[in-house]
Amino acid sequence: xxxxxxxxxxxxxxxxxxxxxxxxxxxxxxxxxxxxxxxxxxxxxxxxxxxxxxxxxxxxxxxxxxxxxxxxxxxxxxxxxxxxxxxxxxxxxxxxxxxxxxxxxxxxxxxxxxxxxxxxxxxxxxxxxxxxxxxxxxxxxxxxxxxxxxxxxxxxxxxxxxxxxxxxxxxxxxxxxxxxxxxxxxxxxxxxx
Amino acid sequence: xxxxxxxxxxxxxxxxxxxxxxxxxxxxxxxxxxxxxxxxxxxxxxxxxxxxxxxxxxxxxxxxxxxxxxxxxxxxxxxxxxxxxxxxxxxxxxxxxxxxxxxxxxxxxxxxxxxxxxxxxxxxxxxxxxxxxxxxxxxxxxxxxxxxxxxxxxxxxxxxxxxxxxxxxxxxxxxxxxxxxxxxxxxxxxxxx
Numbered sequence: 001x002x003x004x005x006x007x008x009x010x011x012x013x014x015x016x017x018x019x020x021x022x023x024x025x026x027x028x029x030x031x032x033x034x035x036x037x038x039x040x041x042x043x044x045x046x047x048x049x050x051x052x053x054x055x056x057x058x059x060x061x062x063x064x065x066x067x068x069x070x071x072x073x074x075x076x077x078x079x080x081x082x083x084x085x086x087x088x089x090x091x092x093x094x095x096x097x098x099x100x101x102x103x104x105x106x107x108x109x110x111x112x113x114x115x116x117x118x119x120x121x122x123x124x125x126x127x128x129x130x131x132x133x134x135x136x137x138x139x140x141x142x143x144x145x146x147x148x149x150x151x152x153x154x155x156x157x158x159x160x161x162x163x164x165x166x167x168x169x170x171x172x173x174x175x176x177x178x179x180x181x182x183x184x185x186x187x188x189x190x191x192x193x
Numbered sequence: 194x195x196x197x198x199x200x201x202x203x204x205x206x207x208x209x210x211x212x213x214x215x216x217x218x219x220x221x222x223x224x225x226x227x228x229x230x231x232x233x234x235x236x237x238x239x240x241x242x243x244x245x246x247x248x249x250x251x252x253x254x255x256x257x258x259x260x261x262x263x264x265x266x267x268x269x270x271x272x273x274x275x276x277x278x279x280x281x282x283x284x285x286x287x288x289x290x291x292x293x294x295x296x297x298x299x300x301x302x303x304x305x306x307x308x309x310x311x312x313x314x315x316x317x318x319x320x321x322x323x324x325x326x327x328x329x330x331x332x333x334x335x336x337x338x339x340x341x342x343x344x345x346x347x348x349x350x351x352x353x354x355x356x357x358x359x360x361x362x363x364x365x366x367x368x369x370x371x372x373x374x375x376x377x378x379x380x381x382x383x384x385x386x
Contacts, residue, residue, distance in 0.1 A: 046312045048272055051246040054262065069247065069265040079241055083276060085283040088317030092278075119239045124281030 028097045028132045028139070031181040032082065038179050045185060047084030047091055053077055078112045080127075086185060087193060090125035092117070093144075093184075097132040103161035104131050104142075106154060114151050117144040126188060130174070131167065140171035141187040221290045221325045221332070224374040225275065231372050238378060240277030240284055246270055271305045273320075279378060280386060283318035285310070286337075286377075290325040296354035297324050297335075299347060307344050310337040319381060323367070324360065333364035334380040 032049070039045040058071040080094040094113060098104055120127040127144035142162070150162045172187045225242070232238040251264040273287040287306060291297055313320040320337035335355070343355045365380045 040312070043312070043315075046309070046316055046318075051244040052249075053244040054247050054249075054265070056245075056247075066266055069262065069267070072247070072262040072265060073259055074262070085285075085313060085316045085318045088283070090278040090281070090283040116239070119233070119236070120278060122236075123239055123278045125239075125278045
């Protein structure tokens, strides 16, 4: 969420800075957006982040200027954040950053998103999650199948996270590159082409 | 945009009703959302509308309740509104309603969206526009290629619309069905499978 800085409008309001609200995942999100922009500019793939879902309640229509949304709320996403096309394949993924160093906790993944990932796989899409362990400075491509298996285990009373060692074993480390900072398409090439 | 009804907050504000702000295309949008829901429930395809892009400027964080967006603006979409997967293919489309009875005017299509459609086609996706002529009570599936050709003609000084007779000739009428109200996947089956 690359929001512009706003001005204060009241005692309880505060402006949104790039590293303010929604700080979790912000750096990873920016890196992925830059990567997608690079892919688009070099005509390698067409992958975009979906806009944040917002529930709009009230809108102001000032004369001779743009409509202003005066009351709205963040809604929970029912799908993943990113999708698009690469080499004729449907690509669909989520991106999450964690400060944890031993596992990826399921706290930020919703049941809808799991359901969506299952559907994407069953219809022949390429589905995965990009997980950044910020303290370890490591970013992994984790096939959705691994996430779904661990999620199933958690539903049967097992741990509500994916152990880091499983991610190391079954996931794919994404090396940082200058232009494609999170160069996940190279992993897709390795896995599918 | 299926917004809830809000309460008035000031003299210049007005609540958003389903048929209020953004009325153009609203009925078609609801019909397509219902269709996509039906496709999802019957496990035929996974196609969603992207959220409306919003530029957030100020957010309130009341104690013990959800964050309230107090100032935000509508942004222009850089892609089309709908995408997803069907029979392993990437599907991408826009939907527009017009009261015009002789042509589809380009007024509501942006250059970004045209560029996006060109990219989707070149990467092997299925791309099209669903156009409803509300006064004629006809809804057409128009392959993006037809839209792009007419757009090119308009850039060279030609008409800034697609004639209805061209849509009749090159497009595909989508018959209204009770459950899949805008059953565009049958047209895709006809064209691609």
